[in-house]
Amino acid sequence: MFFASDNAGPAHPSIAEAMIRANEGFAMPYGNDEIMTRVRTRLREIFEAPDAVVHLVATGTAANSLALATLAQPWQQVFCSPVAHINEDECNAPEFYMGAGKLCPVGDSDKIDPALLAAAMGDTPDITVHSAQPGPLSITQATEKGRIYTCAEIAELAGVAARAGQPTHLDGARFANALVALGCTPAEMTWRAGVDAVSFGGTKNGCVGVEAVIFFDPEKAWEFELRRKRGAHLFSKHRYLSAQMEAYLADDLWLDLARRSNARMGLLAEGLRALGASFLQEPQANILFASLPRAMHRRLQKAGAVYYLDGSVEGADDTMLQARFVCDWSLTEEEITRFLDIAAG
Numbered sequence: 001m002f003f004a005s006d007n008a009g010p011a012h013p014s015i016a017e018a019m020i021r022a023n024e025g026f027a028m029p030y031g032n033d034e035i036m037t038r039v040r041t042r043l044r045e046i047f048e049a050p051d052a053v054v055h056l057v058a059t060g061t062a063a064n065s066l067a068l069a070t071l072a073q074p075w076q077q078v079f080c081s082p083v084a085h086i087n088e089d090e091c092n093a094p095e096f097y098m099g100a101g102k103l104c105p106v107g108d109s110d111k112i113d114p115a116l117l118a119a120a121m122g123d124t125p126d127i128t129v130h131s132a133q134p135g136p137l138s139i140t141q142a143t144e145k146g147r148i149y150t151c152a153e154i155a156e157l158a159g160v161a162a163r164a165g166q167p168t169h170l171d172g173a174r175f176a177n178a179l180v181a182l183g184c185t186p187a188e189m190t191w192r193a194g195v196d197a198v199s200f201g202g203t204k205n206g207c208v209g210v211e212a213v214i215f216f217d218p219e220k221a222w223e224f225e226l227r228r229k230r231g232a233h234l235f236s237k238h239r240y241l242s243a244q245m246e247a248y249l250a251d252d253l254w255l256d257l258a259r260r261s262n263a264r265m266g267l268l269a270e271g272l273r274a275l276g277a278s279f280l281q282e283p284q285a286n287i288l289f290a291s292l293p294r295a296m297h298r299r300l301q302k303a304g305a306v307y308y309l310d311g312s313v314e315g316a317d318d319t320m321l322q323a324r325f326v327c328d329w330s331l332t333e334e335e336i337t338r339f340l341d342i343a344a345g
Contacts, residue, residue: 001300001339002328003268003307006174006286009328011244012206012257018247019208019240027239031055035242042249043200043212048187053215055224056241060173061090062233063199063211065097068136069231070215070224071167071197074099076135078169079120079161083110083144085171097231102132110145112137114156122164136196137161140171141189142178145280146287149178151188158194167196176205176258177285191216202248206257206329210244257329261286264327264336271340278320286327291320296343303342 002008027033040054057063064086068078078094080087082105086094095102107116121134139157142148149157158168170190172178175198179189190198197220200212215224228234235241248254265286269279272290280289295317297309311321 001305003325006204006326006328009330011208015247018243022239022243029236031238033239039245051218053221055213057233058209061093063213065093066227067197067213068094069097072101072135074101077102077104077132079104080138110143117160136167138169142174142285148284151193155193170195170198173201176254180258207244210241260329261327264331288325291322294319
C-alpha cells in the first residue's frame, strides 16, 4: 500500500534484464554504443521527427536543467507554474545550469493561464536593459497536481511564447501518463503543438533511472552535448542508460505501464469517492490530492499505508486532512482493495 511516489516503485523486470544483457562484453562509451543508435532511431519514429536530437541523462533534474540552459540565456527568465518541479523541487539547479538565469512563476495554479503568460512575457512595457529579459516557457505534463494540458491548451501556451520570440520546453516526467490519458500521439502533444524541447521521462514509469532530452531543432544538438559534458551528466558507461530506454520503448511497454498506473488511480479514486473523500480536482493521470477524515488516516497509517499527509494523525477524528496519493505501475488491484477496506474501517 505504497502511494508516496512513483519514484519509489520497482523497475519493470524487462528493463532490469536489459541492463544485465548490456553488461555482457564491451561497448563504446559516452553514447556511442549501438543500443543508443537504435534508441535514437526509435524515439524519432515515435515522435515522427526524423531530424530530432535525442540524448539521455539519468535524472529528471538534469534533463530539465540542461534543456532549459540550452534554450535560455543567463539574462533571461524561464516562465513556469509556481508549483512546477523546476521551481519547487530542483534546488535551483535550472538557475545554476542557466548561469544565473531566473525562474518566473506565472499565476497561482498548476496550469498556466495563457492571458497571464502573455502579460508576463511580452505585454509589460517596462522591460529595459535593467530587467531580466523574457525567456523560454516551461510547462509540466502531467502537472504536479495531476492535471493534464490538452493538446489545444499546449498549442495556445506555446503560441504565446512563440509570439514573444521564445521557445517552449515540456517537462514530461509523467509524459506517458498524460499521453495515454489524452489518447493522442507524441507528435500531437509536442512539436505539432509548438513544443521545442521535451524532457521525456522514464524513471517514474518503470525504469531504473533514465530520461531522454529531445530537441526538435537539430541546431541545438552540439550546445546540449557541451552542456551535458560540462555539467557532469555524460555517462561514460552510457550503454546502461541506452539499454533501459530501449527496453522501455520496446513493444510499447512505456504506454502499457502508464495505462496500468492510471487505471490503478482510477480504481483508488472511485473507492475513496464512495467513502466520502473530497478531491482537490478530479484525477486525470496517476496523482490524486484527496481530503479524508483524520481517523481514516490514522487507521491507514497504522496498517502500514505510505503516502504524504498534510498534517498529523493526532487530533480530532473528524478533521479533514489532505493527502497526496500516487499510483505506480506495480501496484496491484488487491493492494488498492485492501487500502480501501482499511479506510472504510
